[in-house]
Amino acid sequence: MSSDLTPNQQLLLWHLGLRGGKALRKEVVYNEIAKDSKNLERRGLLTVGKDGRSHTYELKDGGWDELTKRGSVLPKGKKAPSRDRAILQLLLEALHSHAAKQSVGIGEFLKPVSRTVEPSGIRQRIRRAFFEIAGNPPQDSVRLSALRAKLNDVPRQELNETLLTMMSAGEINLMNLDNPRDIKAEEASALHAGNRRYHVIWIER
16 A cells, blocks of 8 residues: 655655644744645645644544555655655655564554543443444444544554454454445444454444
């Protein structure tokens, strides 16, 4: 899974991610930041706000998810990249390779954890959110994007781990989609477990 962002857009997302997801414009400013931030905001990857007189940039869930994709911060064209960018690209590739072996995305362990939720509490909330979306009795399976939106205060990695634990225990079923268009739409919300990708959840009543 590769990102289609420009090198400067990649660099802005990484800069914000490494600052905890939020920064003042003066802390991340560069020549094309206005154009790039507008594009990223339109794509739902970050929000642009104000803190007093200063502009602020903050990563949204889509921005954190984007960090799980392989991309390049190296400028395109014949011009040789700066030494700093070349070193950073090597570091990002090493991090992606390590994260893939752990079945997590880089954005998942960079994203600050706002609070800790007990696993049993997450289980109950997953079940409640599923039936709120699917109905009771459920009319259909639920896409993980909808489930994540309902439980957006639960750290992504904790939610993923709980879903996999529940599947192993036979409490839920996780399944993948078949339609390429649906798969692409759910790409950012998919649960990665080794070579498997899960897009939807089903729970028996």
